[in-house]
Amino acid sequence: MRFSKFSIVLFLLISIFAKAQNSDNISIIVRTQKNGISIRGLSLPNEKTIWASGSKGSIAFSNDGGENFIWKQIKGYENRDFRSIYAWNVKEAIVAAIEAPAVVLKTVDGGESWYKVYENKDSLMFLDAIHFKDEQNGSIVGDPINNQLFLLNTFDKGEHWQTINSDYFKSDLKDGEACFASSSSNMGHSFGYDFIVTGGNTSRLWINGMAKNLPIIQGGKTTGANSIAISPSGSNMLIVGGDFTHKEQSENNIVSLQLYIQIKASQKNINASNSYWKIKKQIGNPHGFKSSVCFISNKLIITTGTSGVDISNNAGKKWDLISTESFHVVQKQPGKKAAFIAGANGRIGYIVFSNP
Secondary structure: OOOOHHHHHHHHHHHHHHHHHHHHHHOOEEEEOOOOOOOEEOOOOOOOOOEEEOOEEEEEOOOOOOOOOOOEEEEOOOOEEEEEEEOOOOOOEEEEOEEEOOOEEEEOOOOOOOEEEEEEEOOOEEEEEEEEEOOOOOEEEEEEEOOEEEEEEEOOOOOOOOEEEEOOOOOOOOOOOOOOOOOOEEEEEEOEEEEEEEEHHHEEEEEOOOOOOOOOOOOEEEEEEEEEEEOOOEEEEEEEEEEOOOOOOOOOEEEEEEEEOOOOOOOOOOOOEEEEEOOOOOOOOOOOOOOEEEEEOOOOEEEEEEEEEEEEEOOOOOEEEOOOOOOOEEEOOOOOOEEEEHHHHHHHHEEEEOOO
């Protein structure tokens, strides 16, 4: 088929415009920053409320959708690094300090005061992430103790915590295998499955205590999976990571999995006993090391890391780098096609997506 010069030029202009609509018009608006503070914990319980946590006992809080932030230091914990946070609402939140003595603190008055709900003085303690699958039931994962992943559970909204029974883990931990405390997003859940990703010398996906090998970069202390995201449908999972000492390296930095359900005529409920997760082959690589990933919709995804910020409009098949600025963590803003990202120097940024 032959085309006129006008048709070719028109086609190129449309293509350029379409690309601009997909990524070039998406910008990061920095809403607050605080020099010397590293933020790795981020929680958005509703459209108006944003909680962030980080180094030097710092907490950033907004109750107006991120238009304004209030910065505080938790009294008595000014030298602690709170890399994980989970918030239920404008008043209630919980944070975990990473190194010994490991402590978990809770507030019920919007961060005006905090009280201790867990402490462990073991010198090997290092708490990596907090995850709640509903209002009452949550977990905290930590680095290995006695060659086993350290896992705490709560059944009463974080008021009390219990170490999980060692029988839960059906696979043995490998030498040099642990979790990363990079964005408090290495746990997840879907359709009766509970997930944890590990990295290091060995990087695996732990599904209800059973480990599954991941085709992601591994073999060194700084390599492997960092973050899990589950799609709104619950049937797709993305795992991102890389090597944080080589932030520009993109090879083998992502894994995509899909839930396959085997339904029998006599079964009415979908659960882990009649379904399985399978690695998908059609997936692109975001640019460089990524420490956090988040679904905005079933197809729109954002991932962040020291290498920058990437988005995908087609469920991860192709990625566009929208910024080379370093951000550690990303979370979707509930009720909106938007996300908050956070990282070094207390920077909390806002991204609005105008396209599907």
